[in-house]
Amino acid sequence: MPRNASVILRYGPYSALGLWVEHRTYRLEGLQAVLTEDGHQITLEEVEDQNIVELLVNGEVVFHCNIQELEFGGDGKLDPLCEEARTAVLEAY
Template identity: 55%
Template sequence: CHGPYESSGVVQYRTFRLQGLQALRARGHQCVMEETREWNTVELVVNGELVFSCDTKQLEFGDGKLDPVCIEAVNAVEDAY
């Protein structure tokens, strides 16, 4: 789940910062992006259980390989199994 966040004075849903989380697909996980009304929020849910949450602006742009928050998120998903 991801909520809208402010950038350049405009609040809207954006997925730029979520691109690094696509690493989950590369590891064989199914990813479903759902919009939520909670501003600045990213939540990862596995089998109905919240396993990771962060502020959207904590995620860096890019493939996620060097983003420590993205690495933490991927590890949280993998540990949920």
């Protein structure tokens, strides 16, 4: 996949510290940073499936994980899931 791809990042609500279940983007910051650094355009899309993160390229899901497995905040460079997602987007066609 060439740089500057359009990536849809779907994410669902999750519970933090046992509090309300709602859509939050704090755990997506590192993932967004890694993909933006590669030049991709990211569109956030809220979905109702709890704890889910999906990356879509050309309408195809190329990566998915549990949102709570992503590191909170940060630049994503030390998060192995962010690197896995980055590779999945780069290999998409």
